[in-house]
Amino acid sequence: MKAAVLYEAHKPLVIEDVTIDGPRDGEVLARVVATGACHSDYHVMDGSWHGSNFPMPVVLGHEAAGIVEKVGPGVTSVKPGDHVIMSFAPSCGRCKRCSGGQPHLCQSMSGGRGTMYDGSRRIRRGNDLLYHFGGGMSSFAELSLLHESQAVKVRKDIQLDRAALIGCAIMTGVGAVLNTARVEPGATMAVFGTGGVGLSVVQGGVLANASRIIAVDLKANKLAYAREMGATDTINASDADPVDAIKEITGGQGVDYAFDAIGFASVSRQCYDVTRRGGTTVVVGMAPTGQEIPIPATIPGEEKIVKGCFYGSTRPQIDFPRLVDFYLAGKLKIDQMLTRRYKFDEINESFDALHRGDNARGVIMLS
Template sequence: MTEARAVVSTGKGKPVEVTTIHVPDPGPGEAVIRVQACGVCHTDLHYREGGISDDYPFLLGHEVAGVVDSVGDGVHDLEPGDFVVLNWRAVCGSCRACKRGRPQYCFATHNASQPMTLADGTPLSPALGIGGFAERTLVHSGQCTKVDPAARPAVAGLLGCGVMAGIGAAVNTGQVGPGDSVAVIGCGGVGDGAIAGAAMAGARRIIAVDRDPEKLAWAREFGATHTVNASESDTVEAIRELTGGHGADVVVDAVGVPATYEQAFYARDLAGTAVLVGVPDPSMRLELPLLDVFARGGALKSSWYGDCLPERDFPMLTELHLQGRLPLEKFVSEEISLDDVEAAFAKMGRGEVLRSVVTFP
């Protein structure tokens, strides 16, 4: 067992606490990771606010890059010292999705079996099965993907969740290709990931939509060719005007509320694709004329984790970053310590940052 400093959420709406946790030695199929960097994601705030479940206390953090500290029995593809990015969907290899050759949709993903605990023995619920706001964390070995150690941890770790979700929504789910027109509604970390992915895929026109002028300026840094301020213009009409009156080939909704999804539905061209990657609230309902769903054709898709396969996508995207073709470093607004996570949540709520990243000495 190892002791580690970590950020824990003890109750709905309560400020997070930095405290000592106990990390077990890895059991069969498990690995202990020495965390080097972990991004502050909206999902962590959802955990703190009780929006995911009420299984407090939560060990927050999940966008992790770090080094393998130790491995348990039966782990043959990792060894101490390997530089890895963690994922929260370790595939099983044997469910019906995996057997059909679609492991990115694995229906039986898994995490470490042993619990990490508070010093008094209280079990912790790790965010997305990771718990990365900690000096060390315990995960299943299948959650570890080796990438080129030349990448800075503060940058590489962002592939573990939000940035990958955005890039994958455009490239994997939306299947954006050379010459396509793309619109992205919501230009936070996920939306800008979709913009970066669309640019990387060769889209000829990329329209960023948001209400915040600063976020629209950030979107241009990731490859947006046009911007629409949704507080000043009708989103659907603006996207149509920028696409010759037709609508975009692919529209990504990175917000995830009924109003933005309806905009995505109508802002696409006939036979175009709408991709939902923003996570809705469980109470939300959508109403669309069924005739419009039929008549407009195309595809309505939801994107799970950017439909990524970590062992394929993390190393590839890391390499593209190192080649200068994917500006992951632009997502990092600031590097902070464990003690600054609560303040980072406030900055995120005010829209002041794309990503605050906790880094460790």
């Protein structure tokens, strides 16, 4: 099969012939139809995550949808031919976190950086083992090997390029609002960063019936996307201080909920500063390795809550099908988010566009 391999940070992905093991007990082999170009992959490519310490050569990719090719012994939830959205958070279903409704924080299947959920590696170039990404799924390849919990069956009347976006950006952003923050009707919220995740936070605010959704970005085209997704107000941070602007919009009070959908400590601090007393700051974006968020010592008197959000606090088997239903009912604007499709051999171009901020979301089509 073909896979896009990263050999070194700051270098292009190289499409090469590789092999992948067949599924073992409890595993699924799926053909990747569509996979998103996401900043989490880009952060490895540009060295901002773990720098030169990230294990390479690696097959990246973690936002994808496809069709089941083969299942290993013991798999009961999917069969060959089923359409699936792939989750980058494998779960055992038995540990304390899974039993408590937090399968995305599974204690048993964290694997290791660059490996499958069980610590193994299954992709080879010749005799050399390559490293994995995204809970082992490595979707920048024609085939993806998954734990059964990562292959979530969905109805076949959603096109798989749309379904792929649910696997990361939409789940993370919408989930940050509905699952992590649990924004209530009538609440006010601000979103810093209007890439794929931030635009999904905006859409989550619409689904939650927030009364005001303020979007912040440096690029006019991305703020236009935010308005299309349902933002009530937009602030171009290259023209105005977003903290001052949000305080002015809210009569000096700040918002009930502020979301950092970028992943920089300075942005997280801005989110904290625009959160009202007793409100909630949600850190969604993953910051470069080594950054720390400065929180003022006045936090006890302000009773502000600072929450991390991993993968939209997802329960994939519940949330993925629900988001598909939302889309097919016209409640999620996935068509408008998917602004360009790329052929597999254009994958590096997709990340150049991501870096420039050209697209709401770009998707690489593998079949």
